[in-house]
Structure formats: structure tokens, C-alpha cells
Amino acid sequence: MAVGRNERRSRSLCACAHRPQLASYSAQFPASLSLLKLLLRPCRQSEKPLHGIYTNRMLNISQRGAKSEYLYSKFQKVAQLLPNNVYVTSNRRNPVWGAPELLSLMLNIMQDLLTNFPSWKWDFLINLSETDIPIVPNADLIRILNAHRGQILVKATDTAKHEFIKSQGLGKAFFQCDDYVWLLGDRQPMDGVVIHGGSDWLILPRYFCAYAALPEQQDSLVRKLVAWYANVILPVESFFHTLAYNSAFCELVVNSNLRFVNWQRPRGCSCRLNQTADWCGCSPSVFSGPRDLYRLHKARLLHSSSPTSPQLQFFARKFDSTIDVAMVNYAEVHLIGRELPDSSRNLNLFLESVYSSQYDQPHQAGGDSAVPGALLGFRFLASTAAKFAQALDRCIDDYS
Known part of the structure; x- marks a missing residue:
């Protein structure tokens, strides 16, 4: 019965939803801002997402792992070369997989961006990692975002809500301290809020980022969710979904995030065999081999038949040069049409230096x-x- 009341409340909110007054910063094309979170060491692999999405209309804010001094220094140099488009935040953290701190990381960067960089004109925030590569040209992304200006693009799960809540551990309380997350026990669900969730790869409009992150724009719903999600693992997989669907913006939600994620369950769920873990999730597999090549081409061809559909896939993950560098190069050359430098030799070989005299x-x-x-x-x-x-x-x- 409680679920039914919550669902009626959600529908009543949607009936009052309105399209916000959008202060668009481009008359024809939206400017997007990518939040690039890099934790790995290989600099060549980490530069791939930046190369793939960079144009003079793309702004990029990068966050380094707190222990990655080498990468931090490398991307500081990139920011010095492109000061109007790239910023490397000094708010560095070492996020633990699935930890509650991941949500505060996202919200703090949004707040930092909106407060300290008001001159940056952007319409959408897109979070990326070093294993993401676009599989279509930037013009396709601009066209899709222009068609969905002001909408909230989050991909929802196909799993029933009660099963999703159980599988995500949303009925449990977790506590993070330093680099460890502890399972404390069971807890009661929130009253009057319908839980939604799905992928933690998001495309959020500027006004929604301000609503979620700026204290002066937060209402009681945002504050309630932020407090409750402080003890949730994998919080980004449901916080923004739940906030969007329970807020006055629920009619602006689009069930898409323009991502092609290489899920191959149960292959990516091997940690569930570890009896010492309190909780375990699954990870996408790396694109490799002829079968994955065909799947990428199939996703690429959909753009010619329906160029503005929200179900198109622009970013694909995961790519990893340490596993299949030829697949990474193929995606760059044949899918997005990027020319690799002629001066580079042995591009289908990957050599990684694990030692730096300056830092190691x-x-x-x-x-x-x-x-x-x-x-x-x-x-x-x-x-x-x-x-x-x-x-x-x-x-x-x-x-x-």
C-alpha cells in the first residue's frame, strides 16, 4: 500500500511539472561540459576521451585520483595549453568503488563549477571515465543534445523496483571511513519517495545540476535525499534518477544516456565468488575481438537512420589499451574519423611506463x-x- 501512495504522489508531481526557463548559451548548438574522472595511470589511455570529444564548444573539467601524482601533473600541462576549455580541479579524492563519497564528489564538483566558473557557458554536464570513447563524430552529439535541450537524460533499469532496491543494497546502511566501506545493517526506506535508478553515466542540464548541488536552490526533497544517500553504496546509480522523477522536473526526464555499455554478465561479476566481501557489483567488459567490433558498427549505423533519437549511443565503454589497443585505434580511426599522428609508430602496440624518476x-x-x-x-x-x-x-x- 505504501508503494501505491508513493506512485500516486509521483504522478501528482508530474502533473505540476513545467519546463524551466532555459538560459541557453548558444543560439543554435548547445555547449556541453564533460566531467572526466581519471583514476588509472596510463596517460595515453587517459587522453583518449579528451581527444574524442574536444572541440572549441566543449568544456572539460578533470578530476584526478588523490594518489595519481603522475596523471595530475600531465593534465595540469594540458589545462595550461587549453585554459579556456580544460580545468583540472584541485579537489582531488581517491574514491572507493561504489562508496557513498562518489555522490558528494559529483555534487561538490557541480557546486565548484557553478560557483567559481560562472563565465563558463554550458548547457549539459556529461560524466566520463578514461575507458569511454565516442563512436560517432561530435556533430552527432551536438545534434542530439540540441534536440533534447533542457531535458534530463538518465538511463533507467529494466529491473522491477523491489528487485532493484534489493540488488543495490538500498535496504542496507553503509558507512565509509577513509578507503574502507563497512556494512552496518538493515534500515527503513524513505517515506513518500519512489526510488528510481539505473546507470550512473548521466547527461544533466545546467539547471538540474544547480538544483541538486547549490544550497540556495535546494528544496526539502534534495536535502532529504542527500542525507539519506550518505549511507548508500553505488549512490550515483539512483540519486539523480530518484531526484528527477520525484521532483517537479519529472516530465523532462528522458530514459537514455547515449551510452553503449559492454555488459557481458555473468562474466563481469566474478567478485561475487569472493566470500570475504560484504557487497559486490558487476563491471562491464572491455571491447575486444570481431564480435564486439560488429556490435560497435551496428550501434554506429543507427545514427544514419534516426539522427536525433534519444536511444542512440554516442559513448561506448569499456575500452582499455592494456587489453586491446587495436580496438581503441579502430574506434578512433574508423568510427569517429580521427587521424592518428603519422609520427607515431607501432600504434597497435601498447607500452606503459610504470616508473617516473620525478614521482616514483x-x-x-x-x-x-x-x-x-x-x-x-x-x-x-x-x-x-x-x-x-x-x-x-x-x-x-x-x-x-
């Missing part, structure tokens, strides 16, 4: 000689064990 060469105190590798390994294991014990004690004290 530790020295003994008071001397210039490098610490032997075996001793470094022992120190790493010892320090990791000590940090874990300290974090556990502190987290228990904080929670109690």
Missing part, C-alpha cells in the same frame, strides 16, 4: 641512493597494515 624514486633520509626494491615492498606492506588498523580504530570511534 624514493630516497633514504639524508642521502641520494635509492631504497632497495625488497625493502620498499616490506615497508609498503607494513605501512598498509598499520594504516588499516589505525583507520579501523578511528572509524569505530567516529561511528560510535
Whole structure:
């Protein structure tokens, strides 16, 4: 009965929905802003999404993992070369997979962007990772966004709501402290709110980002959801969906995120065999081989038959040069028409440097000689064990 009341409430809200007054910053084409979250070390792979989407109408804000000094320095140089289009935030974090902090990361970057960069004119925010590559030219993305200006593009799950809530652990309470997430136990659902969810890859209009992130524009619904999702794992997979469908903007939601995600279950769910994990999710597979090549071409051909359909797929994931660099190069050359540099040799080979003398060469105190590798390994294991014990004690004290 409670679900029925919530569904009636949702329909009544949608009946009052209105299209917001859009302050579009382009008369003909929307300007999009991509939030590029990079956690891996390979610089060449991390540059792929930026190369694929960069135009003078694309603004990019990059977030580095707190432990990735090498990547952070590399992309700071990119930002210096393109100061009007690329910004590398100093708000660096080391997000844990599925952790509640992922939502606060998204909201804080939105708030930082809207507050500190008012001169940046953009209409949509698109979150990306280093494993995303566009499979059609930028002109196709601009055409699609122009056709859906002011709409909220989030992909909903096909799973029934009660099954989704169970599979996502939304009936459980989790607590994050440092780099660890702890399962605390069961908890009651929110009253008067219908849970929605799906993919955590989003395309959000500017006004909706302001509504979700700016305190002066938040209402009681936003504040209630932010507080409740502070103890939710995988929060981005349902927070923005739930907010959009329960708000006055629910009629502006489009069930699409323009993504082609390479799901191959149960192949990507191997961690569920680990009995030591409190919770486990699934991960998409990397595009590799003739079968995946055919699927990418099939998705690409749909753009010619229905060029403005929201069900088109612009970004595909996952691509990984350490697994199949030839697939990455093929997507760039044959799907989006990008020319690879002629000066590059052996493009179908991937060589990754795991050492930088600037960031990776530790020295003994008071001397210039490098610490032997075996001793470094022992120190790493010892320090990791000590940090874990300290974090556990502190987290228990904080929670109690």
C-alpha cells in the first residue's frame, strides 16, 4: 500500500511539472561540459576521451585520483595549453568503488563549477571515465543534445523496483571511513519517495545540476535525499534518477544516456565468488575481438537512420589499451574519423611506463641512493597494515 501512495504522489508531481526557463548559451548548438574522472595511470589511455570529444564548444573539467601524482601533473600541462576549455580541479579524492563519497564528489564538483566558473557557458554536464570513447563524430552529439535541450537524460533499469532496491543494497546502511566501506545493517526506506535508478553515466542540464548541488536552490526533497544517500553504496546509480522523477522536473526526464555499455554478465561479476566481501557489483567488459567490433558498427549505423533519437549511443565503454589497443585505434580511426599522428609508430602496440624518476624514486633520509626494491615492498606492506588498523580504530570511534 505504501508503494501505491508513493506512485500516486509521483504522478501528482508530474502533473505540476513545467519546463524551466532555459538560459541557453548558444543560439543554435548547445555547449556541453564533460566531467572526466581519471583514476588509472596510463596517460595515453587517459587522453583518449579528451581527444574524442574536444572541440572549441566543449568544456572539460578533470578530476584526478588523490594518489595519481603522475596523471595530475600531465593534465595540469594540458589545462595550461587549453585554459579556456580544460580545468583540472584541485579537489582531488581517491574514491572507493561504489562508496557513498562518489555522490558528494559529483555534487561538490557541480557546486565548484557553478560557483567559481560562472563565465563558463554550458548547457549539459556529461560524466566520463578514461575507458569511454565516442563512436560517432561530435556533430552527432551536438545534434542530439540540441534536440533534447533542457531535458534530463538518465538511463533507467529494466529491473522491477523491489528487485532493484534489493540488488543495490538500498535496504542496507553503509558507512565509509577513509578507503574502507563497512556494512552496518538493515534500515527503513524513505517515506513518500519512489526510488528510481539505473546507470550512473548521466547527461544533466545546467539547471538540474544547480538544483541538486547549490544550497540556495535546494528544496526539502534534495536535502532529504542527500542525507539519506550518505549511507548508500553505488549512490550515483539512483540519486539523480530518484531526484528527477520525484521532483517537479519529472516530465523532462528522458530514459537514455547515449551510452553503449559492454555488459557481458555473468562474466563481469566474478567478485561475487569472493566470500570475504560484504557487497559486490558487476563491471562491464572491455571491447575486444570481431564480435564486439560488429556490435560497435551496428550501434554506429543507427545514427544514419534516426539522427536525433534519444536511444542512440554516442559513448561506448569499456575500452582499455592494456587489453586491446587495436580496438581503441579502430574506434578512433574508423568510427569517429580521427587521424592518428603519422609520427607515431607501432600504434597497435601498447607500452606503459610504470616508473617516473620525478614521482616514483624514493630516497633514504639524508642521502641520494635509492631504497632497495625488497625493502620498499616490506615497508609498503607494513605501512598498509598499520594504516588499516589505525583507520579501523578511528572509524569505530567516529561511528560510535
